[in-house]
Amino acid sequence: MRIAIDITPLLEKQWGGVSWYSFYITKGLVEYAARGQLRVVLFYNQRKRLPDNISILLKEWKNAPNVYVVGFRMPNKILNFSMSFLRFPYLDELIELKIKEVDYWILLNLSFIALTANTKYIAVCHDLSFEILPEFFTMRQRLWHHLINPRRFYQNAHHVIAVSENTKxxxxxxxxxxPERIDVVYPGMDHGLFYQRDDTRAVREKYHLPENFILSVGTIEPRKNYETLLEAFDMLLSRSPILTKEGTKGKFDIMNLVIVGAEGWKYDRIYRFWNRMKHKSQVRFLFNVTREDLPYIYSAARLFVYPSFYEGFGFPPLEAAACGTPVIVSHSSSLPEIMGDAALYIDPFNIADLARAMERLLSDSALCDTLQTQGKEKVRTFTWNKAVHTLTDIINDYNFIAS
Structure with missing residues (x-):
């Protein structure tokens, strides 16, 4: 069997959850192909020169047995416009100019893609946040979703993969x-990267991290609910003066908040809010943290907070739990499904609720120990091997192939 995978998400300048998901799934399918269990065609379109790391990766995959890499050099805007409005060119016909016919396409994210009517494709849905919370998206993003027509994209799919029951x-x-056309395939965790690190001194020094800090990780944008976190942190320090610079002489008692993430839409609004905080000097933003350093920062934190309004899956809470850090998350969307009993839950609209949760974990070592143990047990259930194996089972399912 030959499957084609659109690896466009790997061409993003900054990799987020979708890009990492696409990388691990593609990597796993390439490994399946190398064992002779299927044939894989990797498709991409990029007018500009590929980044060095992607060029190296594609060269490595291209040299694997039963793997074909097909790239085109068309201007993306012209190609997207043509596929969106003219429904031309058909990508499966372009692919067939270079290799033989493929049995299925796997589309790892929403995309401007035109396939001939009889072409079967499996579409991955990460979330529908743009439908549920459109106010958290720019006009440009809303226009993009309007043009791409997600409803048609998923309704026309032969099968849909959802990353959580909530997304399904x-x-x-x-x-x-x-619902019979939708299967839930949970993403995995990179357990070789995300695990508890005992010696965090080098990374602490590299990023000038404070001795005591609460951590949050995610793009700095309104959907991540940082304003509630900042206000709750201010409330926490006002309730517990010993955690402030004015209330203690020992640097080990001062509590700080560290936020790690790239600047997203309306990040300036969050900065303006931060500037009005009473304890703004105890808040730090880190922008250029490498993926390799992130586990050390998770491990160094006293606790991890993720008050997001909506997540289709949500990698950071699991990453924090894997590194032995107690986790607080919103009781919303997929987060309770993913974290189970491995987190403390809060109402993302309730500032006082979040402040109380942080205060509780900072003062209750027994609860922290419980969450650490349950967190490490929970993350073991998420592996990329399992995700890829489940996906290949779906592809190979007799009824699916025969339909």
Whole structure:
């Protein structure tokens, strides 16, 4: 069997959850192909020169047995416009100019893609946040979603992969997709990278991290609910003066908040809010943290907070739990499903609720120990091997192939 994978998400300048998901799934399918269990065609379109790391990666994959890499050099805007409005060119026909026919396409994210009517494709849905919380998206992003037509994209798919039961239910409720056509395939965790690190001194020095800090990780944008976190942190310090610079003489008692993430939409609004904080000097933003350093920062934190309004899956809470850090998350969207009993839950709209949760974990070592143990147990259930194996089972399912 030959499958084609659109690896466009790997060409993003900054990799987020979708890009990392695409990388690990593609890597796993390439390994399956190398064992002779299927044939894989990797497709991409990029007018500009590929980044060095992607060029090296594609060269490595291209040299693997039963793997073909097909790249085009068309201007993306022209190609996207043509596929969106003219429904031309058909990508499967372009691919067939270079290699033989493929059996299925796997589309790892929403994309401007035109396939001939009889071409079967599996579409991955990460979340429908743009439908549920459109106010958290720019006008340009809303226009992009309008043009790409996610409803049609998923309704026309031969099969849909959802990254959580929550996302599956959103597809059923919002797009009226038959639940029998949707399978949940949970993403995995890179357990070789995300685990508790005992010696964090070098990374502490590299990023000038404070001795005591609460951590949050995610793009600095309104959807991540940082304003509630900042206000709750201010409330926490006002309730517990010993945690402030004015209330203690020992640097080990001072509590800080460290936020790691790239600047996203309306990040300036969050900075303006930060500038009005009473304890703003105890808040730090880190922008250029490498993925290799992130586990050390997770491990060094007293606790991890993720008050996001909506997540289709949510990698950071699991990464923090894997590194032995007690986790607080919103009781919303997929987060309770993913974290189970391995987190303390808060109402993302309730500032006082979050302040109380942080205060509780900072003062209750027994609860922290419990969450650490349950967190490490929870993350063991998420592996990329399992995700890829489940996906290949779906591809190979007799009824799926025969339909």
């Amino acid at each position: 239910q959103d597809l059923v409720d919002l797009y009226a997709i038959d």
